Amino acid sequence: MKKIKFLLFIFIITAVYTLNCFAEGQLEKPARLRLATTTSTENTGLLDTLLPAFTKNTGIKVDVIAVGTGKAITLGENGDVDLIMVHARSKEDKFISDGYGVNRRDLMHNxxxxxxxxxxxxxxxxxxxxxxxxxxxxxxxxxxxxxxxxxxxxxxxxxxxxxxxxxxxxxxxxxxxxxxxxxxxxxxxxxxxxxxxxxxxxxxxxxxxxxxxxxxxxxxxNPYGVIAVNPALYEGVNYEGAMRLIAFLTSAEGQSIIGNFRKNGEQLFYPDVIK
Amino acid sequence: MVLLKALTLIFSADREVIFIAMTSLSLAVASTIVSMIPALLLGTLLSIKKFRGKSIIIVFLNSLMALPTVVIGLMIYSIISRSGPLGGLRLLFTPWGIIIGQSILSFPIIASLIYSALSDIRPELPETLNSFGVTGIRKLYMIFRESRTAVLSAILSGFGRIIGEVGVSMMLGGNIRWYTRTITTTIALETSRGEFELALAMGLILIFISLSVNTLLHLGVKSHG
Missing domain, CATH: 3.40.190.10 (Periplasmic binding protein-like II)
Incomplete structure (x- = not known):
């Protein structure tokens, strides 16, 4: 019985320890920022280059949820993310005219x-x-x-x-x-x-x-846009964080990271705000 | 080649791989523990007590085992989404969301395996204990003690279903790097990126973890028995 108790003890310690780590991550200030985006920006590795620079500047951690544009928009409509970065202009316009999104900015294209x-x-x-x-x-x-x-x-x-x-x-x-x-x-x-x-x-x-x-x-x-989720819809939407990320993405620094991003020696995205 | 890659990944002690493996393991352990206690109680209750509606619960439990992980993910999503009833708790895309989903996933497996193990192996045990005047917590403890192998394998089956599932982790965790990315969601991601070798290597790591946990627990029970 001793051994079982010992194993159980280890199990519980591991669980408590991790939950504790997660909880600390949760309570970290400022709150995490959630970005729903398309698989194309995630799979290419662009965000892995862009977001660390943003986190370094602002201390805000960004959680990236990479899904298709359609699902990213649904997540925005349900208030489950704070901003979306997508590429389907007709859907983006509908998202805004339905009142779910505010402050759309052109970001880049390919x-x-x-x-x-x-x-x-x-x-x-x-x-x-x-x-x-x-x-x-x-x-x-x-x-x-x-x-x-x-x-x-x-x-x-x-x-x-x-x-x-x-x-x-x-x-x-x-x-x-x-x-x-x-x-x-x-x-x-x-x-x-x-x-x-x-x-x-x-x-x-x-x-x-x-x-x-x-x-x-x-x-x-193929133009990409970035849109903040309307903070009037749901309580707790991190609107300030979203606007700071939009500001960074459209800043000289953000735009030049986009323009300088290379994969296999080729340019993948062209900045649209500052060329 | 794949094996080599997996071994390199494990032994190079890549920070991210370790983080991902630890996330998978601790989420699965936490979810197993959360679902284990009510499942043990329900399973035991079903096997030693007679009451109305018992067979309905058993049929229901067995059917729940067949529920696809994405369906459980979807149901929990609609509850913990910010537009859902528990949206204010902000559980979506956090480890907590995954733990809720995974606990619900393993609960019916553990409960119904405990039930069948207890009622098949020792149908006479509760009666015997009653005749000795053993009741309450003590009786429960004796029952588990006598059938520890079955109890253990029920719990391990629950654990196994959880650590290898991808639907709940993907839907409720969101596969967020350095946060909710687990081995299975990494496999899904790397497969979609065309990085098959990396995906297979992660699969081997998953088997390795599962093997270690199972071996450890079985050794624990064996040496005791």
């Missing part, structure tokens, strides 16, 4: 690209129009992987299909319901086409055979 296997079965290489390329893919019934998760990229993809006047369906059109990185891996495996933001693609370039087939269309412009 562009979407259509990726595909190097042998390009649908022959879209060289097309400048994204929706024409999508038409070719659907006409050829080549595999296309859709994010299918209501993310910013998925929103844009649906807009492109609408522009092309196509309602994609059939076995060639696969809705994955996963993040960008996972979808690129899937498309690589299935030799399929997909729409990606350039940042995620560049950060995964060494892990995939997919190549950029269509780029440069105005419809492929």
């Amino acid at each position: 562009d979407f690209i259509i990726l595909g296997p190097p042998d390009d079965p649908a022959g879209i290489s060289g097309y400048n129009s994204a929706s024409e390329a999508m038409e070719m893919i659907s006409g050829n019934k080549s595999n296309f992987i859709s994010r299918g998760d209501d993310s910013g990229t998925h929103t844009r993809e649906k807009e492109l299909w609408t522009t092309a006047g196509i309602t994609p369906s059939g076995t060639w059109y696969k809705e994955a319901g996963q993040g960008m990185g996972a979808v690129i891996t899937m498309a690589d495996d299935l030799e399929a086409y997909t729409l990606s933001d350039r940042g995620t693609f560049l950060s995964m370039k060494d892990k995939t055979d997919l190549i950029v087939l269509v780029e440069g269309d105005n419809n492929l412009f």
